[in-house]
Amino acid sequence: MIHDQVPADDRGLLLGDGLFETVLADDGGLEDFDRHLARMVRGCAVLGLEPPTEAAALDVAVRALEDAGLGAARAAVRLTLTGGSGRGLDRPAPTSGRLIASASAAAPASDAAVSLRVVSIRRNETSPLSRLKTLSYLDNVLARREARAAGAEEALMLNGRGEIACAAAANVFWISGGRLFTPALDCGALDGIVRGRVIDAARAMGVEVAEVTTGIDALEGAEGVFLTNSLIGVRPVASLNGRDLPQSPLTAMLSSRGRGSARPAGA
Amino acid sequence: MIHDQVPADDRGLLLGDGLFETVLADDGGLEDFDRHLARMVRGCAVLGLEPPTEAAALDVAVRALEDAGLGAARAAVRLTLTGGSGRGLDRPAPTSGRLIASASAAAPASDAAVSLRVVSIRRNETSPLSRLKTLSYLDNVLARREARAAGAEEALMLNGRGEIACAAAANVFWISGGRLFTPALDCGALDGIVRGRVIDAARAMGVEVAEVTTGIDALEGAEGVFLTNSLIGVRPVASLNGRDLPQSPLTAMLSSRGRGSARPAGA
Numbered sequence: 001m002i003h004d005q006v007p008a009d010d011r012g013l014l015l016g017d018g019l020f021e022t023v024l025a026d027d028g029g030l031e032d033f034d035r036h037l038a039r040m041v042r043g044c045a046v047l048g049l050e051p052p053t054e055a056a057a058l059d060v061a062v063r064a065l066e067d068a069g070l071g072a073a074r075a076a077v078r079l080t081l082t083g084g085s086g087r088g089l090d091r092p093a094p095t096s097g098r099l100i101a102s103a104s105a106a107a108p109a110s111d112a113a114v115s116l117r118v119v120s121i122r123r124n125e126t127s128p129l130s131r132l133k134t135l136s137y138l139d140n141v142l143a144r145r146e147a148r149a150a151g152a153e154e155a156l157m158l159n160g161r162g163e164i165a166c167a168a169a170a171n172v173f174w175i176s177g178g179r180l181f182t183p184a185l186d187c188g189a190l191d192g193i194v195r196g197r198v199i200d201a202a203r204a205m206g207v208e209v210a211e212v213t214t215g216i217d218a219l220e221g222a223e224g225v226f227l228t229n230s231l232i233g234v235r236p237v238a239s240l241n242g243r244d245l246p247q248s249p250l251t252a253m254l255s256s257r258g259r260g261s262a263r264p265a266g267a
Numbered sequence: 268m269i270h271d272q273v274p275a276d277d278r279g280l281l282l283g284d285g286l287f288e289t290v291l292a293d294d295g296g297l298e299d300f301d302r303h304l305a306r307m308v309r310g311c312a313v314l315g316l317e318p319p320t321e322a323a324a325l326d327v328a329v330r331a332l333e334d335a336g337l338g339a340a341r342a343a344v345r346l347t348l349t350g351g352s353g354r355g356l357d358r359p360a361p362t363s364g365r366l367i368a369s370a371s372a373a374a375p376a377s378d379a380a381v382s383l384r385v386v387s388i389r390r391n392e393t394s395p396l397s398r399l400k401t402l403s404y405l406d407n408v409l410a411r412r413e414a415r416a417a418g419a420e421e422a423l424m425l426n427g428r429g430e431i432a433c434a435a436a437a438n439v440f441w442i443s444g445g446r447l448f449t450p451a452l453d454c455g456a457l458d459g460i461v462r463g464r465v466i467d468a469a470r471a472m473g474v475e476v477a478e479v480t481t482g483i484d485a486l487e488g489a490e491g492v493f494l495t496n497s498l499i500g501v502r503p504v505a506s507l508n509g510r511d512l513p514q515s516p517l518t519a520m521l522s523s524r525g526r527g528s529a530r531p532a533g534a
Contacts, residue, residue, distance in 0.1 A: 004274065006275050008367055047405075080280070089411040091412075121394055124427065135283050136283040138403035139391070141282055141358070141485075142314070190476050200484070
């Protein structure tokens with residue numbers, strides 16, 4: 001395994017100083033690898049970290065798959081870039097980042113609808129980190145925990161202003177009046193890769209898409225609600241706060257059209 | 268060294284899932300060790316982690332000092348408790364935490380005044396994590412980075428409502444009309460141990476102390492501003508946003524009286 005251990009002075013461990021990507025591997029391909037890497041590179045610019053090269057990122061991803069014996073299986077490849085070794089808030093200069101990867105078997109594709117619950121923990125939309133996949137993800141861990149304790153499978157997070165932001169590990173969409181809605185990124189939503197694919201696919205189908213700033217009332221009367229992330233793709237929401245939601249045929253249509261292109265993981 | 272490596276599937280590394288304490292060791296004693304441990308135990312209740320026993324925490328702290336050859340030196344002992352090994356937002360059940368420690372030489376005690384700058388990154392006062400020392404500390408890393416880039420030594424962070432919260436790695440106090448002020452904890456301030464000591468010491472001296480919810484305007488006309496944390500103790504602030512601040516004799520008086528009691532680190 002690549003990097004089955006990291007030094008205990010790693011800044012990812014000590015301070016959550018770093019970024020990650022979770023890439024779906026299937027049939028020997030790494031889905032939307034280029035977009036994942038591009039997002040990590042954008043995150044590096046915000047954090048002031050040296051971005052990994054494409055060759056280095058692809059190399060650790062492929063080796064993680066091979067080492068886990070998951071070469072052609074459906075798997076989740078986790079790429080983690082940390083601020084390297086160093087104590088204290090100030091990074092050492094120059095900062096030498098640490099890029100590691102691991103792979104684990106992913107659940108089969110599913111369109112089973114999930115239960116969603118609004119939780120008390122808010123997204124900090126004032127922080128640039130709210131749009132990035134950083135190693136400081138504990139708010140999301142606690143949000144999920146709160147949803148589970150209330151009997152739901154996933155948490156819907158509002159931001160500090162009370163606007164809909166995203167789920168603990170997914171973006172959220174809803175359909176209303178035949179139009180598709182999702183929170184604007186400056187609501188504290190992650191700039192999700194499947195989110196972008198779904199927006200493009202909807203527009204290509206002639207569906208109007210709006211990125212909006214709105215409270216939870218917007219979900220009242222929605223014709224369908226769904227979640228997106230790189231592992232689950234598009235997943236319908238069965239219920240919100242215990243109340244059953246209607247299902248829209250548009251969700252299934254976007255599920256089949258909102259996937260990316262795979263990059264061969266083989267050499 | 269104890270735990271000079273951690274497994275790459277540690278949740279502290281992957282998700283910032285865990286807590287830390289930084290304890291000042293000096294002359295063979297661990298200052299306010301009991302209060303540090305009590306705060307970690309309170310944090311565990313919020314995070315749903317099994318708290319470490321006193322014996323285990325003391326053991327790793329003492330061994331970290333010894334392994335670093337810093338037995339009686341002035342040193343910073345970093346205690347880190349992570350959510351253990353496990354991928355994904357949901358913790359494995361039961362969760363088996365991982366407690367590690369390291370020690371490094373600490374700077375000599377100093378009363379040199381520091382320069383402070385208000386930064387753009389806000390504390391998320393809506394999250395219970397804003398009162399805890401969690402491993403998801405990247406907002407603070409970026410806040411410090413922004414302050415340094417502007418030529419200051421430390422960052423003053425407001426919260427989402429625009430109220431004063433704390434510095435990137437310290438609590439903040441100011442003196443106005445002979446009274447002592449500091450942000451209330453629900454402004455998103457860390458429940459600092461020296462913060463508590465200073466409040467007690469001021470009251471014992473007959474100084475009125477108010478924990479307040481207020482904007483940055485409250486610092487206009489302050490007779491003195493200072494920072495507190497376990498390593499620096501009480502440190503005066505020389506300037507805010509490049510403007511020199513007056514110095515109050517109360518700062519030095521609290522610096523000498525606001526320290527805790529040491530616990531012998533020896534067996």
